Amino acid sequence: MSLKKLIHWSQSDFKELPWRKKRTLYGTLVSEIMLQQTTVGTVKNHYEKFLQKFPDLQSLALASEEDLLIAWKGLGYYRRARNLKKISEHIFQNHEGKFPSTVEELQLIPGIGPYTSNAIIAIGKDARALAVDANLERVIARYFGLKVEKGPKLQKYILELFHANKIFTDFKLSYRALNEALMDLGRTYCQARKASCELCPLKMDCVAFKQQSALKYPLEKNIKDKIKEEHDLHLLRILVIKGEKILAYKKSEKEWLSGQFEVPTLIISTTDKKLKQYPMLDVQVDLKELTRFKTGITKYKILNSILLADQTSLKKLGFKIKLEWRKFSEDQANLSTASLKALKYILDKNV
Ligand code: SF4
Numbered sequence: 545m546s547l548k549k550l551i552h553w554s555q556s557d558f559k560e561l562p563w564r565k566k567r568t569l570y571g572t573l574v575s576e577i578m579l580q581q582t583t584v585g586t587v588k589n590h591y592e593k594f595l596q597k598f599p600d601l602q603s604l605a606l607a608s609e610e611d612l613l614i615a616w617k618g619l620g621y622y623r624r625a626r627n628l629k630k631i632s633e634h635i636f637q638n639h640e641g642k643f644p645s646t647v648e649e650l651q652l653i654p655g656i657g658p659y660t661s662n663a664i665i666a667i668g669k670d671a672r673a674l675a676v677d678a679n680l681e682r683v684i685a686r687y688f689g690l691k692v693e694k695g696p697k698l699q700k701y702i703l704e705l706f707h708a709n710k711i712f713t714d715f716k717l718s719y720r721a722l723n724e725a726l727m728d729l730g731r732t733y734c735q736a737r738k739a740s741c742e743l744c745p746l747k748m749d750c751v752a753f754k755q756q757s758a759l760k761y762p763l764e765k766n767i768k769d770k771i772k773e774e775h776d777l778h779l780l781r782i783l784v785i786k787g788e789k790i791l792a793y794k795k796s797e798k799e800w801l802s803g804q805f806e807v808p809t810l811i812i813s814t815t816d817k818k819l820k821q822y823p824m825l826d827v828q829v830d831l832k833e834l835t836r837f838k839t840g841i842t843k844y845k846i847l848n849s850i851l852l853a854d855q856t857s858l859k860k861l862g863f864k865i866k867l868e869w870r871k872f873s874e875d876q877a878n879l880s881t882a883s884l885k886a887l888k889y890i891l892d893k894n895v
Contacts, residue, residue: 547725551717553723562591564724569643570601572668576675577628581621584731601643604629604725605636609803613877621883622804627655645739649674658703663723670720674706679730680723684711685762686734689751694762716856734758775816776811777844780825781852781886782808784858789869790887791858792879800841806871808863812849819844827861835889839882850886 558564561584562656563575574594578587597615598604604612607629608795616625633652635643644650650661663675674680676699684690684702692698705711715722733740738757741747752758784791784807794807809826836850853861872879872887879887 546746546749547712547715547722548717550725550729550774551721553745554728555721556727558724562588567668567670567720569645569664569668571595572664573627573631573660574598576663576667577624578619580624586619586835590616590658601636601641604632605745610878617877621754623802626803631655634689645669658699666719666723670718672719673723673894674703674712674719675723675727676702678736680726681732682762683726683730683737683746686739686752686758687750689755689761691761691763695765695767698762740895773843775814775819775844776847777814777816777819778812778849778862779822779882780810780829780831780851781848781882782853782858782861782863783886783890784853784855784867785887785890786869788871788873790872790879790883791855791867792870792883793865793867795880801880802863804880805875805878805883806880807886808858808861810861810863814844816844823863823865825861829861836891837885837889846882848882848886850889852890855865 551686563571575587575591578591578594594615597611598607607615609626609629611623612629613622618623619625631653634655635641644653645665647661647665650656650664651658656664659675659677662673665671666673666675676684678694681694681698681702685692685694685698688705690698692701702711712722727879729746733744737759739752741750741753741758742751744753747753750758752761790807792807795801795804795806809822811819811822812825812829812831829851831849834851836847836849839846839848870879870883876884
């Protein structure tokens with residue numbers, strides 16, 4: 545009964561989301577990849593424009609990287625855009641352009657994991673599947689009172705229960721609607737640090753609500769493991785500017801932000817001794833007066849210090865990766881976010 549209420553609430557409050565107006569397997573692939581690590585509000589502003597530019601698999605598979613990155617601008621995490629294109633190319637070349645229509649087939653495609661494959665089938669095809677990410681695992685753990693440590697273990701456990709027909713049994717409504725409603729709930733009333741149970745359509749049947757302990761689910765990871773996973777990283781971002789051009793290098797396949805251009809960057813210090821993303825700075829630099837800003841990527845909390853330099857001093861800093869001049873006024877879509885931020889600080893300072 546609660547699930548019916550939940551679906552009714554979701555369908556009346558969120559029917560305007562652009563990716564819910566017309567659902568296709570391709571459209572669901574695009575929206576799901578966009579929604580990873582990006583808020584619904586941001587994706588709302590980009591989804592339709594992106595689909596106008598690349599309305600189907602073929603147009604995306606044949607797109608140039610430059611056009612793709614321009615269309616992706618504003619969504620961040622450009623690796624996802626490249627991944628999306630690779631997936632389209634793979635389907636276009638290996639499935640004669642026909643979108644695979646089972647979770648198993650989709651999971652054989654590089655770049656598609658358990659969450660995305662289940663989301664495509666549940667939402668794009670309205671078939672029996674459950675797309676379990678951090679939001680869904682939280683809602684489901686609370687609703688059923690599952691006492692399993694959050695993360696991959698819990699997600700695996702939920703899928704096992706689902707496939708063994710131990711949760712959402714006798715569910716006769718739409719799986720598309722179920723997945724979307726659970727996603728909506730995780731984003732609104734059933735958040736990680738705040739549960740507005742009084743407003744929630746599921747409250748009558750929710751175990752966590754009955755126990756008055758919503759925030760105790762899902763079980764936290766061991767604190768030691770959590771600390772182990774996070775690292776501090778202090779980077780030196782070196783800006784060599786000539787007119788409207790800046791020296792930068794293209795990140796390789798194995799590096800963060802692969803394919804994007806980044807200003808010369810050196811590691812000043814890090815708590816991760818195994819990190820190989822940038823060369824180490826091994827000359828003395830006076831960091832006291834440098835402008836700083838913070839960013840983050842995966843498990844790294846990054847402090848960026850910006851150094852304005854010329855080519856001679858860059859050489860003395862020991863940066864050996866091959867660089868090229870990039871016209872930053874025309875090339876912003878290809879520059880990494882941190883490089884752009886550093887550039888903006890320096891340009892604003894010199895106005
Ligand atoms: S009743 Fe509370 S804990 Fe249960 S699903 Fe709703 S918001 Fe989450």
